[in-house]
Amino acid sequence: MKTFVKKLLGVGITVGLVSGFTAVAGKTALAWEPVKPIQFVVMAGKGGGADKLARLMQSIIEKHKLSPKPVTPINKPGGSGAEALVYMKNHKDPDHAIMVTLNSFYTTPLRQPKLEVDPLSFAPVARMAEDTFVLWVHKDAGIKTVDEYVKAAKAAGNNWIMAGTGKASEDNLLADFLNAAYGLNMKYVPYKGGGKVAKQLAGKHANSTVNNPSEALGFFEAGTVVPLASFTDNRLPMFKDTPTFKELGQDFVYYMQRSVVGAPGMSKEAQAFYQDVFKKAYATPEWQTYMKKKSLQGELLQGDALVTYWKRENEVHRKMLIKMGAIKG
């Protein structure tokens, strides 16, 4: 009974701490430091792509003691990031709220103008990496090059299935690009999560995917799936024999950011603190190994450089969505 009550009390206290009240951050002449646990908002459910990333960063910060106060992930999975973005926008204590973002950082506000969220209003903390995209087929299809791929997909017409993560998402953009560039009529079937997409291809329920290397890696190592070409500027170190679409004469590169942002209205001092934390986190062996293993690209971008990057990417995504007919011009 005692333990039970204690347990209950413990949960109550933790919950109280995590929920966060509107406390006034101590303003001293010294460098700014958090005065209570930092909320690390995740725009996905537990176990989702962004969630894994947030928990990895949390582990690194804790292992290297980069922050005097703990970083606590909280999940706001609703509406493809909408819930998390609105939560951040209305946050009463922006100095203690950071968020890990992907490209839905641009696409969700563009697709849902009712949210009245402006990505550029968020505080630039750090772009930790850019994920890459590769075109994959099953090894039993016997396809080795993009030319063979185009031939097979053309012959199959609308029965050629391209599985991807979500609708009007990164994968959908790439599928549309391939259809337009090569005159194909592939059928795009959306799934929830890159792991499920990888499974569709490995189980031959789909003909091709544009998975991130990290999502397809397990099956690639087992020889089940074959990379045909990557949507990058240069060949990926992990797939040296796989050409880029650029080499094949298609001027198309596409990346997915993995960035940390602060809530809109975060003070300059707090921004400086978080920028420092994530700069150190970027340099840790854990993060560097992770980037190498998952075939991630991209330098660390912070402050104004990150804002410039966001401005450019936001426009790129606006144009893409207009082209897809997902939004009006």
Add this chain to the structure above:
Amino acid sequence: MELLGLLSDGFLVAFEPLNLGLIVLGVVVGLFVGAMPGLGSVNGVAILLPMTFLVPPTSAIMFLAALYYGAMYGGAISSITLGIPGASTAVATTFDGRPLAMQGEADKALIAAALASFAGGTISIVLFTLFAPPLASIALDFGDPEIFALMILAFATFVGLSGDDIAKTIFSICIGMVMSAIGFDIISGEPRLVLFDLIGFQSKINFLVLAIGIYGIGEMMWTIEVSRGDTMMTKVTVSVERVLSNLKIIWGTWKAWLMGSFLGFFVGILPAAGATPGSLMAYGVAKMTSREPQKFGKGAVDGVVAPEAANNAASTGSMLPMLTLGIPGSPTTAVLLGGMVIWGLQPGPRLFVTETEFVWGLIASLYAANLFAVIINIAFIPLFLWFLRTPFTILAPLIFVLSMVGGFAATERMFDVWLMLILGVGGYLMRKLDYPVAPAVLAIVLGPIAEPALRQSLLISSGDVMVFFNRPIAGPITIIALVLLFLPALQVLWRRVRGKRPVEG
């Protein structure tokens, strides 16, 4: 026997002092995490994940797997004693565990749950040890049409042959379906059914919030109404003889736990399903195959044994696609998968070859965790029973507070606490009007799996429904499901033809 060699190497790893200590610790923490409403294995594993950076990956996964296991045992405890599902995986355990406790047989229910969990755990680990790689390829063969067929089968077990009013059962399923449609539409990529334009409805209703609302709050209100607050929950005496005589339950219920174990394990293997659907389906099948289906929901021991065996078996099963395919079989394994990334391991078909110590150490630790869990659990039973002897006037506010904290802990949103209260009143009203609640719960769990599977199948087949019939695995499942679904109607028809009125049952 290469397998035995690998397994014994694994045991050597698992029995290292650090690892063994972590396994015991994991089981104990898991028991409490599972028993605390709102803190299921997902939360437990997610919260403790960063701590595991302090130990080697093999020890870390052993600890978390033991926690996962302990939580499966623990979930049953609050389901039976308080009527609040301790974790979403233990919802099916409340259906009969709670009535048993009300009849003064809480000890029987608790021991049955513990033993069934042990049986489910053991059978599934043996299956895992022997057949992991071939089973992984079966999981790959399950495309969308197969998964949808399986979902119809699950619904059919609840509709067909049920003793309840069939019209009310179907209505209850429909309510659940509507609620499961709230949130985000994967096919169109838009939020949908955002009730009253509240941002809280941009994501789907968290299952734990719903389960605690309906079973915690709703059940409490119902008990107060029935008993007018002036009742002792149950008068159980604790004695060694009673415990020993209860251990014999396991022989009388072998059919239920054997079926639950295999079904749970199989459902666990399928990506996206996990232990909650597994235990609900096992409950449905146990009821269907029972000789006394009318007893279910009123305190059938089989109704506790089947879902408890299934949820443990499913938790082992869901590790299989995680390790071999890199696809989580349940929400908890999704978090574990994140852990493997942190530890620098690449899950996938090659893991069994490249990381033998990790894989076989984990498998061996599952055997150990299962054994410890059953021993620790049974040792704690007197404590849980003592708790039950508290008068309901004291217990009721405690249940209320626990439900509130649990509802908040699940998602950390105040919105969900209000939602839980509303759902609790809704659940109470359903019970008052004599609607079965379990089918609605089933629909909410299976709806989000069934719907995308249906739409993806039809998208791939260009709208051709035959895709559910002309595939080698999907076809037979669909046909069995349809037969089960229409069996009650056929029975009525058959009796009409023979000029007899349908018999009650």
